[in-house]
Amino acid sequence: MTSLEALAFRALRAAGDVRFHRQHRGQAAAVLASVESERGATDPALIKACDDYAGDVLGRHGYAPWLRVYAAVAGEFRTGWIPDNYYGRIVLPAVQGPYGEVSKLKPLSRRLLQTDLLADVAYWVNGGLYGRDLEHLDRADLVAVLFADSDRVVFKSDDSVQGQGVRILDRAGFGADGLARLPSGVFQTYVRQHPLFAEFTPASVATIRITTTVTDDGGCRVRAAYLRLGRASDTHVQSTSHLRVALDPETGAFADDGFTTDWRTLTAHPDTGVTFAGNRAPGFGSCTAAVVELHRRMPFARNVGWDVVVDSDDEVKVLEWNAGHNDIKFSEAVQGPCFADLGWETLWRTR
Template sequence: MAISTESLKRTGFTAANRVYTGLRQLHSNHQAHAVLRSVESQRGPTDKHLLHRAEEYAREVLGSVRYAPWLQVYAAVSGAFKEGWIPDNYYGLVVDPLKSGEAAKVALVKSFTNRILDTEALPDLAYVIDGNYYGRDYRPIDEAHLVSILFAEDSRAIFKADNSYQGRAIRFMTPEDFPRRGEGPLPDGVFQAPIHQHDFFAQISPRSTATLRITTAREPDGKVAVRAAYLRVGRAEDDVVSSRSHVRVALDIRTGALADEGYLHDWRRIETHPDTGFRFAGQAVPRFDEAVRLCIALHASCPHMLCLGWDLCIDRDERVRIMEWNARYNDIKFSEATTGPCFRGLGWENLWRSVPA
């Protein structure tokens, strides 16, 4: 029997997708094993009962023991096993593909973000689209006008390319970077004003701007709620907060209070910032309630997306400023390990049953 070209294409795509998924599983679980070793190097071996419970839960509730390694990390960090946890790789391979949809891709198009969110909380100044410059109102401007906009109130501006994330492809620009003769056009992206952070954050890490991560999720009834939050700050040598060196501190989503302990990039616990000595216990993020209300309102305005990670900061004038929003595979593992289960009651644990074999 002849096999159609279309059938061969589908078979090839399915096989390639299966290989890609397998590689992502291996990479994610390799990362989880490394984190578990780091946690245990400080706290000692994890209770074997907890490790076995993670395997059972992954197999019986989530459909595969492949999701056990991140559950084991969560158990090691919290010292107990909690039903309802969502493993990082389960979120990335099952929840995100099934629920985020095509609309979530636009969150990576930074030059398009303000067209969707339409908020003054974005520090956008201008845009590059297909080699042309545009003002915040998306009307074309020439280079001279661009320079006057970018440096009207600060000696530096920030450029973020479309399809970049986690602080990648960020460039600090000065008037000397223009005109750009002989350098080639900039990629599509956004120019933003630098955020001068609130003194609260400057006490923790004065050089790089702190990031307040608030995670919102769409509830089964269609409403939006905050499900997790943490503070992410840099080290003394960082110009931009980087995942290779950051310090993270979980927050109480009701009050914005910092947890008593924070975590280094390798998941080792600390009670104070290693460079400034700032003690986390007893501290709370200023204007946290305003940040929460803003994130809920903005997510509610685009309910196509299941779960969003908002990166914000409170500036020195106590205004909530949005750095970026993350709709595709936004990080949940830190919040799950430290304050989770954060997503209980949303039905995510049953989504694997909808995944084609």
């Protein structure tokens, strides 16, 4: 690379950084306004603590907006919080690198993780149809394979995020001739969820997001957990409409309050009226044990968000793993700091 090319590259990267931080500043400002409309203005002393920590510890005042959100939600400042834009620009390149991108290629997950816990039943990739073990699958056999256990099946395209790229297909309307209209992705069985979750969202399957981290000594443990619930009009959980309820990372106990997409609190699901307090996620210990073991099998991406479900037989099913820019900001605000012992706040010094 010539000096001129290097200069151009640095200029492009700087412009990208400006856009990235501007976008996060706008997102955080909108969330803070929503939180303060419910709880009142944040104590100026907390705002100052956030601003000082961003500049003095994290090296950039532009990391303050998400810290302000966390402080407004928590009602206090906590040393060790990781702002979402710091996570994206500083932490992820250091602890994931390009290996995090592999999780976007969903048909590779079962082979990489070496597990039958994934709900995968078939794959459609680059015009080829494959079974769970990547063997060729004849189109004439596809309906029998997909709908062996249910009249519905889920298709998820590669690089689908926030519930986008997800289709719920049923036996009656499905035809193998429609494959050509689908992007590459995975077919997964439609899970019959545990009765407790069905009380909250009978129309869509509730998912548990568990975040695990591999440490420098090779250890792996759960850092945060929360429940994602769909609304009455949703066929599946979507980030544009879902509700989040923090779960105790040790026990799976529900927090008393849930949060809407604009970070307003509520004590019960607004569609079914079922309250959050007093509940405990069934099979939670099995869920956490499963994802910790899976992360040990694929440790190169050091921080992973796992989406799991518990079915009507109390069995754990893994829907996907998220090793790109997985969500940490909700857990940081409600349960954090979740990563304070990892030294992430100093990573910017060696970037």
